Amino acid sequence: MLTIASWNINSVRKRLPLLERLADESGADVICLQETKANAEHFPAEAISRMGFEHQAVSGFGGYNGVAILSKHPLSEINRYPHCGRNDARHISATIAGISVHSLYVPAGGELPDIERNPKFAHKLKFCDAVADHFAGNHGYRDAMVVAGDFNIAPLPADVWDHIKLSRIVTHTPIEIAALERMKRSLQFIDTIREVVPADDPVFTWWSYRAADWQAANKGRRLDHIWVTQPLKAHIKSVEVLTDIRHWTPPSDHVPVILKLANLESRLLESLASSVHVNGRPGDADANP
Numbered sequence: 001m002l003t004i005a006s007w008n009i010n011s012v013r014k015r016l017p018l019l020e021r022l023a024d025e026s027g028a029d030v031i032c033l034q035e036t037k038a039n040a041e042h043f044p045a046e047a048i049s050r051m052g053f054e055h056q057a058v059s060g061f062g063g064y065n066g067v068a069i070l071s072k073h074p075l076s077e078i079n080r081y082p083h084c085g086r087n088d089a090r091h092i093s094a095t096i097a098g099i100s101v102h103s104l105y106v107p108a109g110g111e112l113p114d115i116e117r118n119p120k121f122a123h124k125l126k127f128c129d130a131v132a133d134h135f136a137g138n139h140g141y142r143d144a145m146v147v148a149g150d151f152n153i154a155p156l157p158a159d160v161w162d163h164i165k166l167s168r169i170v171t172h173t174p175i176e177i178a179a180l181e182r183m184k185r186s187l188q189f190i191d192t193i194r195e196v197v198p199a200d201d202p203v204f205t206w207w208s209y210r211a212a213d214w215q216a217a218n219k220g221r222r223l224d225h226i227w228v229t230q231p232l233k234a235h236i237k238s239v240e241v242l243t244d245i246r247h248w249t250p251p252s253d254h255v256p257v258i259l260k261l262a263n264l265e266s267r268l269l270e271s272l273a274s275s276v277h278v279n280g281r282p283g284d285a286d287a288n289p
Contacts, residue, residue, distance in 0.1 A: 001264070002029050002099075002261045003026065003027055003260050003261075004032065004101070004146060004148060005022065005026055005028040005031045005258050007031065007032070008035045008252060009035060010037070010253065011036070012037065012038055012066075013037070013038055013044055016044055016048075019048070020051050022245065026242070030073070030096060030101060032068070032069055032102075032148040032149060036067065037063050037065070039061065039062055039066070040058050042060070043056075052072055055070075055071040055073065057078045057092055058092075059090075059091075059092040067103040069093075069094050069101055076094065077095040078093070079094075080092050084130050090107070091104050091131065099144045101146045105149055105152075106131075106150065107120065107124040109152065113173045124176070124179075128153075129179065129183075131183055132182045135186040142231060144231045147226070147228075148259070153171055153223065155180050155181065156194070157200075158201055158202045158203065159202075160204075160221045171223060190227060190228050190229070191225060193226070193241070193257065205221070205222050205223055214246060235263055236261065237261060241255060242257075243255055
């Protein structure tokens with residue numbers, strides 16, 4: 001069993017105790033973080049290592065953005081991607097047990113859904129296209145891949161609290177949904193949440209800080225996703241959205257998504273064996289830059 005969590009933590013240093021609680025309660029083997037808001041020298045690597053995640057791949061951008069992959073298993077082939085010519089720490093990948101795992105943080109896009117009047121919105125769409133091109137150009141349909149993160153797009157009507165109203169609001173506009181669909185089609189990814197939850201059942205992973213009682217209002221959106229490629233479809237055991245974590249303080253406005261993949265024992269054993277060097281220590285491919 002391989003348990004993968006994805007969470008927009010909205011500052012890893014501020015919510016380090018919550019990360020430890022998530023690690024303990026979820027039993028995650030791998031945690032993909034977004035919006036860490038810490039560059040490599042300020043990332044709490046030692047504290048996270050003490051949680052059991054000795055293998056870490058980090059891409060930071062000062063007090064903004066930032067993605068990371070934390071793992072109890074060895075990492076190899078760590079890559080950071082400056083999409084659209086911007087080295088702004090939004091996409092990192094590493095290979096774990098023969099699976100290419102990606103932590104992805106798509107730009108929010110500002111508040112105005114107009115590519116002519118809002119450069120942030122135009123950049124969001126270009127970013128999605130760049131990621132789609134990267135996947136199509138560097139991977140194949142037979143590659144075992146997991147792409148997890150805050151995609152900042154809620155694609156289905158049941159992914160938002162009001163489909164009609166939000167179809168004119170950034171995160172749920174038709175042009176964003178089309179961009180996300182292109183990214184999904186690049187490798188025929190499977191939306192793991194909707195693989196186990198019917199498409200017309202509401203699922204949310206984000207609730208605004210502005211709501212005095214987020215749970216009573218329940219004006220949520222499903223912005224956080226975990227996708228897998230076809231070779232991993234048969235290994236999907238369960239997917240869960242940890243809604244109660246929105247109550248933890250200080251809260252992130254996002255909650256984690258947990259994917260469990262079953263029957264991967266041979267991959268894990270092969271990965272552990274290949275990570276041991278002549279000196280008997282795990283490989284150093286996952287060292288932070």
